[in-house]
Amino acid sequence: MAGTGPFEGWDTVRCPYKRFGGSVCLLTSHEMGDQISMYRIVERRDLTPVTKLFRVEAPLVARKAQAGQFVIVRVREQGERIPLTIAAFDREAGTITVVVQEVGLTSALVCRLQEGEGFFDFVGPLGRPAEPLLVGEGRVVTVGGGFGVAPVLPIAAILRERGVHVTSIIGARTQDLLILEEEMAAVSDELLVATDDGSRGTHGFVTDVLRRLIDEGSRIDQVIAIGPMAMMRAVAEVTRAPGIPTLVSVDPIMVDGTGMCGACRLTVAGKVKFACVDGPLFDAHQVDFDEQLRRGKMYADDEKRALHAWRCGGVT
Amino acid sequence: MAEEKFRPVKRPRVPMPEQDPRERIGNFREVPFGYTPEMAVQEAERCLGCKTRECVAGCPVEVDIPGMVALIRQGKFIEAYRVVRQTNSLPAICGRVCPQEEQCEVRCLLGKKGEPLAIGRLERFVADYAMQQGLAAIERPACSNGRVAIVGSGPAGLTAAGDLVKLGYQVTIFEALHAPGGVLMYGIPEFRLPKAIVQAEVDLLLAMGVKLCLNVVVGRTITVDELVAEGYQAVFLGTGAGLPMFMDIPGETLNGVYSANEFLTRTNLMKAYLFPEHDTPIKVGRRVAVVGGGNVAMDAVRCAIRLGAEEGIIVYRRSEAEMPARKEEIHHAADEGVIFRTLTNPVRIVGDERGWVKGLECIRMELGEPDASGRRRPIPIPGSEFMMEVDTVVMALGTSPNPIIHQTTPGLEANRRGCIVADEETGLTTRPGVYAGGDAVTGAATVILAMGAGKRAAAAIHRQLQEG
DSSP states (O other): OTTOGGGTTGGGOEEOOGGGTOOOEETTOSOOOOOOOOEEEEEEEEEETTEEEEEEEOHHHHHHOOTTOEEEEEOSTTOOOEEEEEEEEETTTTEEEEEEEOOSHHHHHHHTOOTTOEESEEEEEESOOSGGGSOSSSEEEEEEEGGGHHHHHHHHHHHHHTTOEEEEEEEESSGGGOOOHHHHHHTOSEEEEEETTSSSSEESOHHHHHHHHHHTTOOOOEEEEESOHHHHHHHHHHHHTTTOOEEEEOOOOOSSOSSSSOTTEEEETTEEEEHHHHOSEEEGGGBOHHHHHHHHTTTHHHHHHHHHHHHHHTOO | OOOOOOOOOOOOOOOOOBOOHHHHTTOOSOSBOOOOHHHHHHHHTTOOOOSSOHHHHTOTTOOOHHHHHHHHHTTOHHHHHHHHHHHOSOHHHHHHHSOGGGTTGGGOTHHHHSOOOOHHHHHHHHHHHHHHTOGGGOOOOOOOSOEEEEEOOSHHHHHHHHHHHHTTOEEEEEOSSSSSOTHHHHTSOTTTSOHHHHHHHHHHHHHTTOEEEOSOOBTTTBOHHHHHHTTOSEEEEOOOOOEEOOOOOTTTTSBTEEEHHHHHIIIIISOGGGTTTSSOOOOOOSEEEEEOOSHHHHHHHHHHHHTTOSEEEEEOSSOGGGOOSOHHHHHHHHHTTOEEEOSEEEEEEEEOTTSBEEEEEEEEEEEEEEOTTSSEEEEEOTTOOEEEEOSEEEEOOOEEOOSHHHHHSTTOOBOTTSOBOBOTTTOBBSSTTEEEOTHHHHSSOOHHHHHHHHHHHHHHHHHHHHHO
């Protein structure tokens, strides 16, 4: 059955089942091998000292991935499940690109992975694609803060392809933490840079640049902002008064990520929504950011404890 | 089977030894230890061997219970196991989590005068016995009849897979999570269903030739249409329960409020009770309120106690008599010190200045006229509100089905509640060649009902593919 239609190459995709000492299965199921596969890292780039880019072999995910969606990964047998927004996909090469910033234990473990090593689990694409939510013409401003620039990239690319005029604002605390500047320039008609310390571009926040664009009076049909929750909240405040439709991509704590556990709930327009199946993109003017900021810190002490235990124990 | 002459032995039901409550609240090890071979024989000797075989009629998967019991009585445990397995692919699981008191045991003639035969304990015994003996001796059937895709590796999917592989089909199970078992893995706690048992049952299916693909979310990673295009002649959807329900009261997004699904998934699938050796944390606090009266609520509150809560409180709006949980689970919880606040309904969750739960405001209820479910409807008593000081609130109120499959499969109808519409007898959906069963169809129910649905769908798929 292999090699028919869209499933060409499926017989090379293995699903690992090593945890229970059971057999390894091939997706096309006409063959069983004993080879253990992982979701291999074919490229790793150090974007900043704490931000790494990984291109990962995951042909099934790559076949379906669309801008705005995410994957859930685990790094080891006892690992937790964390969501990572898709930064790029290559259907032919069968790869998905994600960008990870070291914050807690799991992201620290991810950032230690080298080319040739792999993720333990890598599932997706999850969530709703951005495409139906994007305007088809006019002018859009995309805003990427910190490692949030990565998921903005494929969205800007779609807009550009549609002939929308794309102005992109990217920002970071300081020049060294700025990522994917060249890539963003390539998919934008105009790229503006802001750093908190003024080491590059405008001295200030991405929202300062956005406010200036709005004040200049140029028409903006949509704003798409992805970054830290506090940044997205600030963007929402800037675009609220002029009534510019604004999308943000929330990244709450998730467990299964497939619509089962409800960990990722948030209040949008007064209603409970689940980021994994209803999002992750939402109308910025309706999202309760304060609630999300608070929920995002729910395990902050545990994260510190786990990171500390790992560093002191020296175990992987 | 040859009937040997026997006379039933009159004796009380053989009790099953279990971990002392004072000890077990400090660990996640299984509570009941199971019968020894001697105990199993003694219990089997109680069977009257009646001709009506009412117990079989009460079993959703029609296990030949009298046949099993007769073989146990003769000490032929492996043979007894084979009899069970003819119709039940997951006996070690059913022996532990089936509500036998409403199915096989409730119909047992012995129950008219005394206690019914302990059928569940006997089933568990033969399954555990066979596993200890290394039951890999199950042969691998020839697979020549065609290909079937099973979506979801919970009780419905595993049962359908087991039956179909025995009938000679090439079966592939697609599972969204990183481990197989569905609710058996993420929902039911270790102390009620050890995960090694689930793994052993799954491994057995794999040894029989079932293929398992983890980390595949059907509807996202692959659609049902693509499975059909890929050459699967039938597809069975056993996607299980979906998004948790909340009460729509103020404070449900405070830190420290969980759905039972999340609380149990963190604990069971992700092993948060082993944090930080395992990476997934959980917040428990000193006092935990679990809202709901079903088995899931009992599982959650018993997990909370084991995770270190000083007090685990069940908050339920009706009285204990109306609780949908198995009596045995309620007793286990009570033995472990769980406090039952019945005829009590939450109205608001109160947070502290940092946004963490500090209290659950409840109102007392009284029972009025019976409602559509036949149970007396709980009515709030005006002015009876009171505050319960708690650190954690777990909502165990049921789930609504996962929307992904329905949204991504053209021609697949769902009802108003979002459950997949399927024929009760065959599991056939509104989409030809696509079958469904379990919680995805019925909404939250039991493991064995899901298994029954998987079994009926497997038979229907077999008929369809044979008739062409």
